[in-house]
Structures are given as C-alpha cells and as structure tokens.
Amino acid sequence: MAMSLTRRKSLVTLGLLAPAGLWLFICLVLPFIAIVVFAFGERAPEGGYQAAFTLTQFANLGSRAAAFVNTLMLAPLGAAACLLIAYPVAYYLAIKVHPNRRLLLVSLVVVPFWTSLLVRTYAWMYLLGARGIPALLAYAGIEDVRLINTPGAVLLGIVYGYLPLMIMPIYVSLEKLDRRLLEASADLGANPVSTFFKVTLPLSLPGVMTATSLVTILLLGEYLIPQLLGGGKVFFIGNALVDLFLQSRNWPFGSAIAVTLVVVVVLVLLVAMRIAWRISGVRQVDLV
DSSP states (O other): OHHHHHHHHHHHHHHHHHHHHHHHIIIIIHHHHHHHHHHTSEEOTTSSEEOOOOSHHHHTGGGGHHHHHHHHHHHHHHHHHHHHHHHHHHHIIIIISOHHHHHHHHHHHHGGGGSOHHHHHHHHHHHHSTTSHHHHHHHTTOOSOOOTTSHHHHHHHHHHHHHHHHHHHHHHHHHTSOHHHHHHHHHTTOOHHHHIIIIIHHHHHHHHHHHHHHHHHHHHTOOHHHHHHSTTSSOOHHHHHHIIIIISOOHHHHHHHHHHHHHHHHHHHHHHHHHHHHHHHHHHHHHO
16 A cells, blocks of 8 residues: 555656656757767768767867857856855845845846846947947046956956846845844854854855856856957857857857867866855854
8 A cells, every 4th residue: 555655656746747857858958969969970061060970079179269268267257256246235135134125125136137138238338338438537537448348348247147146046045044043143152253154154055056056057158248248359158159050050069169068067066066065064063
C-alpha cells in the first residue's frame, strides 16, 4: 500500500514536471546541442554550416580575443558595480523603510522596465554625445571630453540598465530576513556593524548570488549596450556572434565562441557559488 502511494506520488510529480521539462528540452537543450554540433563543423562556401569534425574553429578563438577580454572584464565589473549600488538600496528598502511606504519605493525601482532598454540606451547616447554632458563641460571650460564610444560609457549603460535586476533578488532575500535575529544580536551586545556582517550579510548571500549570477549571465551575452554606447569600438562577444551569424555567416566559428562562453560562464558561476555557500555556512556556524 505504501509502495503504491509512493509510486502514485512519483507519477503525479512526474506529470507536473513533464510540461516544463519538455519545454526546456525543446527550447534550451536541443538548440544547445545544435550549436555544439555546428562548433565542430566547417563554414560552407556560400556561408552557414557544412558537416565535418574539426577543431579549427576552437583554434581560431584567439582572433576574437578583444571581444573575450572586453566581455570578461566589463561584464563582471558591471555586475560588481551594480551590486555595490544595489545592496544598500535593497537593504534600505527591506530593513529601514516603513512597510506602508515600501511598496511605493519598490515600484519606483522597477519603473525603468516600463520603458524599452533601447529607448533608455538611446537617451544615454544623447547625454554622453557631443551635445550632451560634454557640451555642458565645454561651457564650463572643460573641453575635449569624450564620453561616448568608450568603455566607461558601456559600463555606465550596463549599471543603469541592469541595476533593477540586481536590486530585486537582494531585496526579496533581505525582506524575508527574520527580524528577531537582528534583535537577538543586539541583545547579545553586538553593534550594528557586527550584526550586519555576522547576521544580515550571510543570510542574504543566496539573494546576492542569485542577483549577481542573473546579471552576469545576461551581461556576458549583451549586444545592445556595447553596440550603441561603444560605437563598435568596445566589442562584446554578443557583438561578435551577431557579426558571425548574421553578416559573415560563419556559423561554425560563431558556435565555437558561444560554446566556449557557456563553458566559461558555468565554471565561473560554480566557483563563485561554492565560495558564497562556504562563506555563508561558516558565518552561520559562527552565529551558533
């Protein structure tokens, strides 16, 4: 009887998970398998894919070294900048703000998502262009300042575009924090700084890692911001993939770059999450 009940629960669970699992398999796993197959092929004479088994595409990755360097430097740097700004904002919203005002302020955080990222990036193109902030600086006597088409412009666009995505998971993690732990820490003589580093921060690390992982993954495939604010001079891997797949039609080389990027992302995230969980575990043991 118990075995039958267990089997029935397993079948129900399988039935509930099957639609989502099938959707992920069709939309995620199968396309990635196709990309892996393409990566070991050759470019057809007329462009596209030609069946083969060669490592030539991976051997040529060095020709796109600039795109890899820009992506692997600016994407983590942008995520770190977002985190440094997002954590205090999320902490203020979740811990310091009165619950009656919290919903309004959280709504203001997500207001930028009501407008297309393309429109917001175009606005920054104007502000950073010759008729924007540089014109104001020239009026103040500071001339020949170039802001657009620089790594700094791309980094600014990254922070502006992805900051709300960094704030929300951290806010959710902090909002669920048991306030009694903070009160207990204060009752035991801990000052606010010690309470933050020994209680609040460790318990919010899952939200921090979720937000950082989400933003970093999206940034590693970013195309629009480098294209508009970098002006083709700050090239990301996303820009290289668009060029290889849509313009030069070198699908095998583009697939090799995409597969390499996925491997790098997975390795970095595994290491980062392992470090974060270890730190969180040590801190929670210290609390006990």
